[in-house]
Amino acid sequence: MTQDSICITGVGLTCSMGHSYDEFTNNLLSQVSGIEPVAEFDVSDHPSQIASLIGKIPCPEGFDETEYYSRLRIEQCGIWCAETAMRHAGLQDRPSGLRIGLVLGLGAEWMQSWEMDYRRGGRRAFDPTEEPAGMTTKVHRFLNLRGPQLTISAACASGNWALAQGRRWLEMGWVDLCLAGACDIGVTPLSMAGFGNLRALSRKNDTPHAALRPFDSDRDGMVLGEGGAVFVLEKTAAAKARGARRYADVAGFGASSDAFHMVIPCPEPQHGIAAMQQALGDARISPSEIGYINAHATGTPVGDICEAKILQSVLGESVDQVPISSTKSLTGHLLSAAAAIEAVACLTVLDQQLIPPTINLDHPDPECAMLRHVRGKPESVNVDVTVSNSFGFGGNNTCLVLKKAA
Structure with missing residues (x-):
């Protein structure tokens, strides 16, 4: 940087x-x-x-x-x-x-x-x-x-x-x-x-x-x-x-709007894909360089499948290699504050080199099973780049890339 x-x-x-x-x-x-x-x-x-x-x-x-x-x-x-x-x-x-x-x-x-x-x-x-x-x-x-x-x-x-x-x-x-x-x-x-x-x-x-x-x-x-x-x-x-401790660099951001429905996620993944690709382009990284993704995944039947499709498209050949979890399984969904608290989770990963798991993921949905889920217990990793997805009501799609401070 x-x-x-x-x-x-x-x-x-x-x-x-x-x-x-x-x-x-x-x-x-x-x-x-x-x-x-x-x-x-x-x-x-x-x-x-x-x-x-x-x-x-x-x-x-x-x-x-x-x-x-x-x-x-x-x-x-x-x-x-x-x-x-x-x-x-x-x-x-x-x-x-x-x-x-x-x-x-x-x-x-x-x-x-x-x-x-x-x-x-x-x-x-x-x-x-x-x-x-x-x-x-x-x-x-x-x-x-x-x-x-x-x-x-x-x-x-x-x-x-x-x-x-x-x-x-x-x-x-x-x-x-x-x-x-x-x-x-x-x-x-x-x-x-x-x-x-x-x-x-x-x-x-x-x-x-x-x-x-x-x-x-x-x-x-x-x-x-x-x-x-x-x-x-x-x-x-x-x-x-001033000798401050640096927790991460804000390396990339991407956003799109699908304007599909006030509360129902858009069934087509292209708008979420666009937000993620913008963020990766802004951060100048490839999907294979991502060390962890904090998924938006709220636990709704439709939303999780939509995000799985987005991740599959963006990650391509790396879809079964990039660790993914949803910390909402522990924190609940903080609505307008969700993305902020999940950015803290990404800092934790960069700081501790441990990925928090998705709890309660006992039987992965077959339509989401292509992802590399972290479940059961924290996973020790060597991570320099984290990505956090937040897809809001009204079609507000965003992706944030945080990098380990150089």
């Missing part, structure tokens, strides 16, 4: 599997499932009664807890992830003049706010003019950042888009550092009812840890999750100059 390549130097996250990079990594490689029965609200009349929930989001050290916990949980999520990412990068005492950009992937932000308000007897859903500033603006103000800010809403692909945009800002010289990632606190009565009525959610309520089964013949849908991840991006030369 050149001196001007863009690298990741810090990670802040929260999800059911931990509130820090190290905690998440340990639980991921130990195969600790975050999926449990929902107890936060009544789900007795819901077809799916399980989810991957955070619980209480920690308050960053030095912040006023009363003020912090008075905020919406989605704001707490964004503040925690962004602030701890800066600290993880060794930037807790950042210079006052530093231009720090903020790009956050978010989805249904106002719907969540309106639903919580309505459940408390409020009427904000009927008068949106009462709504205060958006969440990205609130995090930007709270952390006193001095750079541009942007909200990206591209469904499950939002986190990949945020990292691509943050990389671009740095390449253009618009910022000195960029915080990029995605957050979603989307496990609510309304979301569970909506996805449940779409028959998109697993109904294996009696066995929550075994419910989400990507690529398995017995899969019956996804399991909702919540959380977020934010990354510190900076130019490699600047990171080296």
